[in-house]
Amino acid sequence: MPIVQAQGRAIACETGANLRHVLLQQGIELHNQHSTIINCRGLGTCGTCAVEIEGEVSPQNWREQTRLALPPHSAAQSRRLACQTQVLGNVRVTKYNGFWGQGSQPVWTAEKSGDS
Ligand code: FES
Numbered sequence: 690m691p692i693v694q695a696q697g698r699a700i701a702c703e704t705g706a707n708l709r710h711v712l713l714q715q716g717i718e719l720h721n722q723h724s725t726i727i728n729c730r731g732l733g734t735c736g737t738c739a740v741e742i743e744g745e746v747s748p749q750n751w752r753e754q755t756r757l758a759l760p761p762h763s764a765a766q767s768r769r770l771a772c773q774t775q776v777l778g779n780v781r782v783t784k785y786n787g788f789w790g791q792g793s794q795p796v797w798t799a800e801k802s803g804d805s
Pocket residue numbers: 728729730731732733734735736737738739756770771772773
């Protein structure tokens with residue numbers, strides 16, 4: 690059973706689980722600021738669930754590639770859309786600042802909740 694490390698927590702999930710669902714079900718703050726309310730609910734269109742992922746996950750689909758190629762995201766960044774990502778093995782997740790999570794400052798990491 691894969692382990693997702695995010696916001697200082699370790700969460701077990703099924704292989705193939707949707708990363709956005711795993712994080713939100715556990716109360717992880719996936720969306721920054723008002724994107725908690727204003728987001729596409731996992732359709733892959735808003736881009737606000739962007740995170741950095743280390744570990745084994747599904748490859749990008751066309752929807753994710755398209756959204757991440759549009760500003761404020763950039764193909765040069767190694768972000769993934771949690772809502773379009775299936776967890777295939779142990780993963781470590783980092784959330785960055787900015788409404789879309791497009792920034793360069795971590796809000797939280799795999800080990801740190803970001804509260805301190
Ligand atoms: S929740 Fe909108 S792109 Fe993931």
